[in-house]
Amino acid sequence: MQLDIVVAFFILGALARAVKSNLQLPPALYQSLTIFLLIAIGLKGGTALSQHASPILLPQSLAVISLGIAIPLIAFPLLFRFGQLNRTDSASIAAHYGSVSVATYAVAVAVLESRGIPYEAYFPLFVVLLEMPAIAVGIALARQGGKKVSWGPLLHEMTCNQGIVLMSGSLIIGYLAGEQVNSIMPLFGDLFHGVLALFLLEMGIVAASRISDIRMAAPFITAFAVLMPLVGAVLGGGLAHLLGFTAGGIFLLATLGASASYIAVPAAMRTALPDANHGLSIAASLGVTFPFNVLVGIPLYLATIEWLSKTQ
Amino acid sequence: MHDSQFYFSLATGISIIVLGAALASAGIVDWGLFAVGCGITGLAMASKAGNRIKSVARTITARRYDNISSSR
Numbered sequence: 595m596q597l598d599i600v601v602a603f604f605i606l607g608a609l610a611r612a613v614k615s616n617l618q619l620p621p622a623l624y625q626s627l628t629i630f631l632l633i634a635i636g637l638k639g640g641t642a643l644s645q646h647a648s649p650i651l652l653p654q655s656l657a658v659i660s661l662g663i664a665i666p667l668i669a670f671p672l673l674f675r676f677g678q679l680n681r682t683d684s685a686s687i688a689a690h691y692g693s694v695s696v697a698t699y700a701v702a703v704a705v706l707e708s709r710g711i712p713y714e715a716y717f718p719l720f721v722v723l724l725e726m727p728a729i730a731v732g733i734a735l736a737r738q739g740g741k742k743v744s745w746g747p748l749l750h751e752m753t754c755n756q757g758i759v760l761m762s763g764s765l766i767i768g769y770l771a772g773e774q775v776n777s778i779m780p781l782f783g784d785l786f787h788g789v790l791a792l793f794l795l796e797m798g799i800v801a802a803s804r805i806s807d808i809r810m811a812a813p814f815i816t817a818f819a820v821l822m823p824l825v826g827a828v829l830g831g832g833l834a835h836l837l838g839f840t841a842g843g844i845f846l847l848a849t850l851g852a853s854a855s856y857i858a859v860p861a862a863m864r865t866a867l868p869d870a871n872h873g874l875s876i877a878a879s880l881g882v883t884f885p886f887n888v889l890v891g892i893p894l895y896l897a898t899i900e901w902l903s904k905t906q
Numbered sequence: 907m908h909d910s911q912f913y914f915s916l917a918t919g920i921s922i923i924v925l926g927a928a929l930a931s932a933g934i935v936d937w938g939l940f941a942v943g944c945g946i947t948g949l950a951m952a953s954k955a956g957n958r959i960k961s962v963a964r965t966i967t968a969r970r971y972d973n974i975s976s977s978r
Contacts, residue, residue: 676914813950814911817918820942824922890938897935 600704603791604888607798619796627793628857631700632760634782634789639718639761640768641775646716654837658720661833661851662727665826666692670735672821677814685736686863686870690879691822692728693855694721696757697797698887700790702849705892706842707787713842717850722762724850726752729862736867748866757858797884804881815874819854819882826851827895841903848895852887854879907953919947 597605610617643651666688673684699721706713729752752758768775830851834844856879860872926940 676910678908678910813915813953816949817915817946820946821918890942894935894939901934
């Protein structure tokens with residue numbers, strides 16, 4: 595299977611870290627690339643939403659939210675019972691896996707576009723919807739152990755974090771702007787793959803540096819961080835199939851189900867569960883799950899879905 | 907590493923090996939997933955072996971310390 599060109603930059607970043615190269619992107623550039631990707635994805639989704647808005651989006655959205663609730667409920671007992679992690683850490687990690695990674699989604703979209711596979715272009719709506727339920731479920735699971743949560747700052751973090759504000763804002767702008775979006779698409783459309791390659795270069799460096807954080811829990815956390823994407827992909831793909839999505843849409847929801855958050859949820863968990871081991875959550879989601887999805891998972895989900903659609 | 911962690915890792919690794927081998931044999935994907943399964947299984951086994959070696963080393967050290975203490 596041919597390696598996608600943007601994924602090759604991820605490997606380059608990881609290799610650079612492995613050989614202790616001084617390769618480094620300025621933090622401000624990394625932040626700018628993140629903002630660019632969030633706006634580009636949101637705008638594209640908003641434009642598609644304006645063309646495909648229909649009442650069927652409501653049940654689809656509710657079904658997608660239920661996926662975001664189900665995944666942490668599956669992850670939690672695995673972490674708590676088999677992993678022997680405490681309730682707070684289990685709930686925090688489970689929340690990371692119920693939420694989604696925009697970067698993983700961007701890679702999946704890039705793969706679909708490079709192969710010319712059609713998909714439901716309003717998917718950014720589902721990305722936004724999937725960000726939040728898992729945080730609430732994670733906190734509810736932690737609270738079962740008597741943990742008190744101050745909801746004010748948490749609600750603010752859940753609804754007003756950079757990812758949600760930029761992506762939902764761009765989604766609304768794209769939806770309302772109509773044809774006017776074309777005037778800014780040379781920046782946010784044509785440059786998407788190039789910017790994603792730069793972003794993945796940095797992500798490769800960061801992911802490789804996070805692997806060592808797993809330390810003592812290495813075998814269990816590694817196994818969990820590989821198993822959960824597979825479980826999430828099956829759930830997401832199955833749900834998308836039931837909802838009648840195209841093969842591209844099934845692949846995207848499988849990828850969203852498989853991905854784990856490492857930006858929005860960590861920020862929310864720091865506010866809600868300050869005594870959780872945040873390093874472990876990030877190491878699992880960014881050090882193991884993200885590279886697994888980019889290098890093995892995404893080609894696997896796409897090939898399996900293509901094979902299943904051929905055999906039907 | 908707890909026993910439950912070890913068995914979970916081992917079961918996950920072996921399941922992924924089987925899945926990866928089945929998909930690769932059918933020509934659906936390459937052997938990447940199979941390799942990941944081998945990695946997880948190997949990591950679990952190595953960690954268990956490491957724990958065992960540490961435990962034996964601790965026992966030997968404790969016995970030597972006891973022998974030295976009793977001979978004094």
